[in-house]
Amino acid sequence: MSDSSSPIRISRSHWQALVHELSEARRQRHLVTYRALVERLQLPTPAMQTLTAALEHLAALDARADRPLRSALVISQGASRLPRTGFFECARRLGRFTGPVDGPVAASWHAGEVARVFEFDYPEVP
Template identity: 80%
Template sequence: MSVRISRQHWQALLSELEDAQRQRHLLTYRALIERLALPSPAMQTLAAALEHLATLDARAERPLRSALVISQGASRLPRTGFFDCVSRLGRFNGAPDGIAAASWHAAEVARVFEFAYPEGE
């Protein structure tokens, strides 16, 4: 199944991530889905959009803004699919849970907070 996000939702996603970066805080998938008012299948749409953004950031050799989106569970880490994606992109190598994932994610979030992304990208 191919999932697409509208241009309006894409711009809103970038804006939410920019705000999160500026305020130095993380967003949960649920909060982002609600803020963006994504239509069903909302989680699949959001996941596909975040993977696409990770690919764009990786190609541009930038920190991955999609790292700012986490599960609301106890781990406070992104979902397993995020780690699968960043592994495919050559950014992370390891299990999607545990100390290695948490350490890599914390470092990536710090990199995102410090990076100056181009306007409107």
């Protein structure tokens, strides 16, 4: 299933700012919403698609390096306090998650992944 549209790109400065924001969230042991990241990073339109593409790229880099997925720190504003289903679909493609993309299995796996992110010592450069 490949997307035939042109790939979404993020500038180096936005990428570095994203990695910094996630590093700060990890250091402070808190989660950040997609909306807060879009606003803080001042991403150009289409901002949410750009953020999603960047988070999926970061997840792929983390998976390749056998690190916990930092993108797990980004959640929806809704009551679930979970990432969007696309995060779980991405984690599944990367071989990190199996199971339904919503519900208790996803919530439990996400909580474990967040704990692993908080405990992991990431190198300064992603």
